[in-house]
Amino acid sequence: MAQDKPSDKKQSGTARVLGSASAGICEIAVFHPVDTISKRLMSNHGRITSVSQLNSIIFREHAKEALGKRLFTLFPGLGYAACYKILQRVYKYGGQPFANEFLTKNFKDTYESWFGAKTGKALLSASAGSLIGIGEVVLLPLDVLKIKRQTNPEAFRGRGVLRIFRDEGFGLYRGWGWTAARNAPGSFALFGGNSFAKEYIFGLSDYSSATWVQNFVTSIFGASASLIVSAPLDVIKTRIQNRNFDNPESGMTILKNMAKNEGITSFFKGLTPKLLTTGPKLVFSFALAQTLIPAFDKLMK
Template identity: 35%
Template sequence: MGLHHESTGSKASKGVIGAGVAGFLELFMFHPLDTAAKRLINHRGWANEPGGFAKVVFKEAANQSLVKKVGSLYRAFGYAVGYKMLQRALQFGSHPIVNDYIKEKYLPFYKEQFGDRWAKTMISGTSGIFIGTFEVILLPLDALKVKRQTGVQFMSSKPIAPATPTPGPVNNKAYSTSTKPLSGLHTAIQQNSITTNARAMARQSPFLLAGLYRGATWTAARNSIGLFALFGASTFVKEDIFKLGAPGAAPATVSQLFVASLAGAFSSIAVAAPFDVIKVRMQATSIDAGRISGIELLKVLVKNEGLWALTKGVVPKMIASGPKVAFSFTVAQWLTEYFGRM
């Protein structure tokens, strides 16, 4: 007797693989625009003076060649690879599992509360809330990525210097413990590498690691409301507009998946924008800097920059993150179905 239902483990593995591949492809295509958005969000003021926009976005490469300008937007690429693949695998890979579980256990309740038309949309959105809250475990990778993208010094205080060894003969030759400053590419590699940052943290108090979780509450709120809108709006388009959930309906086409994903992405960006501004501002500090609450930061931001500051970076995010999330979500769904057919 054949198996008519795919096992949960098999479904999860296909979803995670498809979402991870989608996140990797997304990163190569859209990382520069993400960096530009982060720098605009973190800029205190408005980039409306002559040449101001280029200085905010490209920083030290503002007056250099186009190749160097584009290259400057690939800062934090190493952190982004790990973060983005894990994030997409968690978001798009686990959503079908969580969504199916809630549907199996609580579908009658949702139908009673929201009606037959909205039940699946609300279940899909609720699944996004759970996933968005759990996603906060990836915050350290995201925080390191933001610090590198915005050019923030990793630590504001000077790292503790290692103990100086006692001079002595090595291979019958005296040696000096003094070291010459590194220069050129070697210096850049040492200052910017993940290994160097990890060593710097290890030399400092372990409590500094908590600095990488700065803004965790705001991040959880931003992720939850963003994924609620992403999955909810996407499900609404697929179920109510394209009627893909109807009995006997044909499988979704790539164009249908993209349109539904794009609707979800724009909805997510719109509702999560204020939370995103606070999150980036909290992350774009040295990890040993003094703590400031999100509420205090919000008060200062509104006082000095106005309410419109809560929409900073929303245009680049709509231009970049909208198609980027839609692309990744579409590829993840298509690959999952493709692996299922295989």
């Protein structure tokens, strides 16, 4: 009787937390200014026709200051961003393996009978990512505060974090449905693209045995697929979140106004800079987490 192909090795929960948290810390340290630029471009409603206009959109009221001073203005909301990003990466990169193990234990035979062993395994990983992505809405308030600090700081009006949580309450979950709708296919594509690349490009039966280079290459496939699939819903989500607290607007209203006034291409605003900027950020953190989690697991044995 033929033996089954070796499956993924299981890392400890501590290793998953440490590896994904370390990836989140490195990501925020390197890429927060890039994220600020991306969010400001997505929040811009008009067409960009000149370099000076682009400069004004990115640096706002600091557009005419020296370059050094302008660059420091790209770090608004760093505290929110650090808290959100580290929790998000721990939840997403550290949580997906648990979801994957649950689905594999209960639905492996079904997936393999429908799609075959290799494709079924990759789709299990993608499905686990999608479930984790939907649950990510729990962290939405921190994402809302980060985006408002980056794109609409006047919304705070001198209020601190605790005051905002007290005043706004569940209003901080505004746009949760659109966020879940974005995260489900986005996370499916992220983990699915990564897994398909490991299966069909590198022929890995144990995903955790991938080298840094292999993780980096497969993360490019996953990150690119994720950003393209989630782009339209991400633009709507960002516009919901960057408005003043006292001037909310529903996602459907934003969708209709965008289609009417800005055209279909507006749903992909910021996609090119996102692929060029957020893409490397996602590739970097995803590849780093996949490399560090097994490394921490070995260190603790």
